[in-house]
Amino acid sequence: MSRRAAIAGPPDQRISLFNVPGIHCAGCISKLESGLVREQSIVDARVNFGLKRLRITHGSALSDTALREAIGRLGFEAERVTDDELVNIPDERKGLLRALAVAAFASMNVMLLSVSVWVGAEGSTRDLFHWLSALIALPAISYSGRPFFRSAWTAVRRWQTNMDVPVSVGIILSAAYSLYETIVGGPHAYFDGALTLIFFLLAGRYLDASMRRRAHDSVIALQKQRPTKALVLSPDGLSHWRPTDELAPGMRIIVAAGERSAADGIVVEGASNIDRSLVTGESLPVRAKAGDEILAGMLNLDGALTVRITASGKDTALAEIGRLMEAASQGRSRYVRIADRAARIYAPFVHSLAALAFLGWLVAGAGIHQAIMVAVSVLIITCPCALGLAVPVAQVVAVGSLARRGIVVKDDSALERLAEADIAIFDKTGTLTLGRPELVELPSLAPEAAAALLTLARSTRHPLGAALADAMEDGDAGYLAASAITEVAGLGVEGRFGDRRARLGRPDWLGLDVSEISDDTLLRTAFMLEPAAPVLLTFRDRIRPEALATLQSLAELGMESRILSGDRSQTVTALAEALDIQGLAELTPAEKAETIHVLAERGRKPLMIGDGLNDGPALRQAHVSIAPAAASDVGQSAADLLFLGESLMPVARAVRAARRTMRLVRQNLVIAIAYNLLAIPLALAGLVTPLIAAIAMSCSSIVVVCNSLRLRSAAS
Amino acid sequence: MNGLAILIPVALLLGSSGLVAFFWALRSGQFEDLEGASIRILEDRHPDTENTRDDNR
Numbered sequence: 001m002s003r004r005a006a007i008a009g010p011p012d013q014r015i016s017l018f019n020v021p022g023i024h025c026a027g028c029i030s031k032l033e034s035g036l037v038r039e040q041s042i043v044d045a046r047v048n049f050g051l052k053r054l055r056i057t058h059g060s061a062l063s064d065t066a067l068r069e070a071i072g073r074l075g076f077e078a079e080r081v082t083d084d085e086l087v088n089i090p091d092e093r094k095g096l097l098r099a100l101a102v103a104a105f106a107s108m109n110v111m112l113l114s115v116s117v118w119v120g121a122e123g124s125t126r127d128l129f130h131w132l133s134a135l136i137a138l139p140a141i142s143y144s145g146r147p148f149f150r151s152a153w154t155a156v157r158r159w160q161t162n163m164d165v166p167v168s169v170g171i172i173l174s175a176a177y178s179l180y181e182t183i184v185g186g187p188h189a190y191f192d193g194a195l196t197l198i199f200f201l202l203a204g205r206y207l208d209a210s211m212r213r214r215a216h217d218s219v220i221a222l223q224k225q226r227p228t229k230a231l232v233l234s235p236d237g238l239s240h241w242r243p244t245d246e247l248a249p250g251m252r253i254i255v256a257a258g259e260r261s262a263a264d265g266i267v268v269e270g271a272s273n274i275d276r277s278l279v280t281g282e283s284l285p286v287r288a289k290a291g292d293e294i295l296a297g298m299l300n301l302d303g304a305l306t307v308r309i310t311a312s313g314k315d316t317a318l319a320e321i322g323r324l325m326e327a328a329s330q331g332r333s334r335y336v337r338i339a340d341r342a343a344r345i346y347a348p349f350v351h352s353l354a355a356l357a358f359l360g361w362l363v364a365g366a367g368i369h370q371a372i373m374v375a376v377s378v379l380i381i382t383c384p385c386a387l388g389l390a391v392p393v394a395q396v397v398a399v400g401s402l403a404r405r406g407i408v409v410k411d412d413s414a415l416e417r418l419a420e421a422d423i424a425i426f427d428k429t430g431t432l433t434l435g436r437p438e439l440v441e442l443p444s445l446a447p448e449a450a451a452a453l454l455t456l457a458r459s460t461r462h463p464l465g466a467a468l469a470d471a472m473e474d475g476d477a478g479y480l481a482a483s484a485i486t487e488v489a490g491l492g493v494e495g496r497f498g499d500r501r502a503r504l505g506r507p508d509w510l511g512l513d514v515s516e517i518s519d520d521t522l523l524r525t526a527f528m529l530e531p532a533a534p535v536l537l538t539f540r541d542r543i544r545p546e547a548l549a550t551l552q553s554l555a556e557l558g559m560e561s562r563i564l565s566g567d568r569s570q571t572v573t574a575l576a577e578a579l580d581i582q583g584l585a586e587l588t589p590a591e592k593a594e595t596i597h598v599l600a601e602r603g604r605k606p607l608m609i610g611d612g613l614n615d616g617p618a619l620r621q622a623h624v625s626i627a628p629a630a631a632s633d634v635g636q637s638a639a640d641l642l643f644l645g646e647s648l649m650p651v652a653r654a655v656r657a658a659r660r661t662m663r664l665v666r667q668n669l670v671i672a673i674a675y676n677l678l679a680i681p682l683a684l685a686g687l688v689t690p691l692i693a694a695i696a697m698s699c700s701s702i703v704v705v706c707n708s709l710r711l712r713s714a715a716s
Numbered sequence: 717m718n719g720l721a722i723l724i725p726v727a728l729l730l731g732s733s734g735l736v737a738f739f740w741a742l743r744s745g746q747f748e749d750l751e752g753a754s755i756r757i758l759e760d761r762h763p764d765t766e767n768t769r770d771d772n773r
Contacts, residue, residue, distance in 0.1 A: 025755070026755045026756065026758045029752065029755065029756065047749075047752060048748065048749040048752060049749055049751045049752025049755055049756075094742060097742055097747065098739065098742065101735055101738045101739065101742075102735065105731050105732065105734065105735045108731065109727065109728060109731050112727065132724065136728070
């Protein structure tokens with residue numbers, strides 16, 4: 001089929017998915033689609049408006065960064081959807097939609113025939129209509145009912161029960177009873193009831209499935225962060241590439257600038273700046289020299305390092321994070337959703353009621369035929385039609401409302417858990433802050449100096465260089481031809497512009513004494529173009545917009561907020577004071593998860609908001625978790641919800657929407673149960689005809705659906 | 717009775733053709749992005765993106 005071919009694609013093509021929150025009108029669609037196709041080696045671009053997602057088919061040589069830039073040139077911000085499996089996800093929704101269509105077709109046709117019977121068709125006409133109904137209904141029931149029968153059978157085989165057991169029993173019994181009535185030429189056939197029931201329940205099931213994403217394997221996402229091979233230095237002085245799993249303690253590896261270390265170890269030679277943020281969450285690169293420790297996954301920024309391995313493969317700190325996450329996820333899977341909790345009470349109740357009705361009528365002297373009819377009508381009338389719709393409809397409406405505000409719900413029980421959360425735990429870097437340094441103020445420089453600065457900034461891999469280049473991009477600084485730009489490991493970059501020497505790097509390297517400037521929350525670098533004096537450039541990891549307002553909103557919702565960070569305590573304390581909340585600093589990933597675990601043991605329901613790999617275990621351990629869409633792969637796949645954009649406000653908005661949703665779900669359940677309480681006595685008394693069953697069932701379902709639609713503005 | 721002999725098969729035929737049409741639409745991916753579809757009617761035609769409709773998810 002053509003679709004299969006398109007997904008696999010020709011060998012030199014790849015498909016990438018991007019979240020583009022800025023898509024909001026027809027103009028955006030055509031701008032993106034036609035604009036991107038004009039780019040070189042982009043074959044096709046297609047916007048999914050509902051998901052705010054862009055799907056690009058492109059030449060495999062094109063990197064994510066290049067794609068993001070191409071989208072950026074069209075004026076949109078994009079985040080790569082990291083989960084490649086999304087592309088090939090087998091969609092259970094399609095099967096459900098097909099079953100739903102068959103049920104709708106059959107129930108409408110049978111209903112037409114049933115209405116004729118209800119208004120008084122008699123004798124051979126009625127029998128003919130019943131036979132026609134049977135002819136349509138039986139194949140339709142056996143096709144459309146399969147999702148319920150399958151799930152009920154799985155439960156029964158394990159001696160368990162779920163919502164599908166009473167549903168299946170009800171459907172099968174009423175179909176069998178109706179067939180019997182048809183054969184003997186009786187007056188009551190419930191084919192329409194059985195089909196309408198399947199239709200409504202399938203609608204609920206479909207909505208439920210449309211919220212569910214496949215469980216993401218965050219551990220796989222984690223493994224992607226580790227290099228697959230390393231340059232090993234053998235005793236004879238030669239070096240060669242070896243796969244990571246062949247590394248062993250004692251070996252020496254070379255970690256070049258721009259590479260991530262493949263193992264834990266001690267630096268034996270070289271000096272460089274290390275970006276430890278992946279493992280520890282620190283925002284500031286740390287200087288590493290001989291004798292310092294480096295962990296697998298840490299990024300070497302400038303100079304080459306020789307590292308003696310102390311731990312490799314499964315023993316690295318990175319692998320430990322993976323194990324922690326796995327362990328934390330196990331607790332998570334024990335959560336029982338509200339619909340299932342209701343079903344556990346409901347199913348045995350309905351079955352015993354039907355059995356009692358059957359026995360009761362027998363004892364009271366009715367014939368077997370009539371006793372069965374009463375039992376069947378009890379099953380039909382109590383079938384959890386509205387109950388099956390109560391939860392999914394409300395949640396789907398809420399999820400849609402959240403999606404319009406840039407909040408993606410990834411897990412089907414996420415809203416339930418979010419509504420229960422009572423304490424918010426924030427990571428610092430990348431969560432409360434934007435996670436990237438920004439230049440505080442551009443110094444006024446001579447045009448030539450500005451050009452030299454930009455040239456040097458562009459030539460370095462240090463994150464401050466990139467931030468500097470970003471900040472200067474909009475200015476009118478041009479390029480200056482430089483000769484001999486060299487990166488001095490751990491210190492900075494140096495270049496010659498004509499006969500003038502320029503340096504960009506550590507302030508002390510340029511002869512600036514910065515010890516008396518005590519504000520440690522700022523990152524600093526210095527620049528100098530001889531013969532001018534060095535200038536100090538300060539950077540700051542900016543707090544997310546509306547962070548303070550978000551924390552206030554959370555407080556109004558009765559949620560206390562705290563910071564758990566792997567960063568240095570000075571930085572964390574300053575931020576905690578600025579936001580007026582408690583903060584814990586210098587925590588390892590395991591300690592973060594443990595802190596959350598302790599909170600949970602005390603009966604709290606922590607909401608974790610984090611982005612980094614080091615937050616992975618904590619995100620899984622927490623009762624519910626949120627990550628910014630710009631988070632690391634691991635953060636994205638470990639969290640239950642994602643929010644797009646820079647503002648932190650979506651966190652408070654999501655909590656508020658979740659609570660409103662669950663209030664409404666409970667209302668829906670009350671409506672559904674109240675309906676059953678009203679209808680059961682009628683059924684027990686044997687007064688329920690197929691007509692009454694049809695009316696009662698539709699009414700309660702419609703009421704529940706209408707009530708749920710009130711959630712359309714849940715996230716506003 | 718004679719009327720019914722014609723009307724009922726006709727009703728069933730019409731219904732099932734609707735069902736078949738729905739299956740076809742589902743197969744060709746027209747239910748992937750309902751919100752987007754409602755907006756795309758305002759869009760000028762792009763013949764080069766027209767035939768890729770079923771690839772999106």
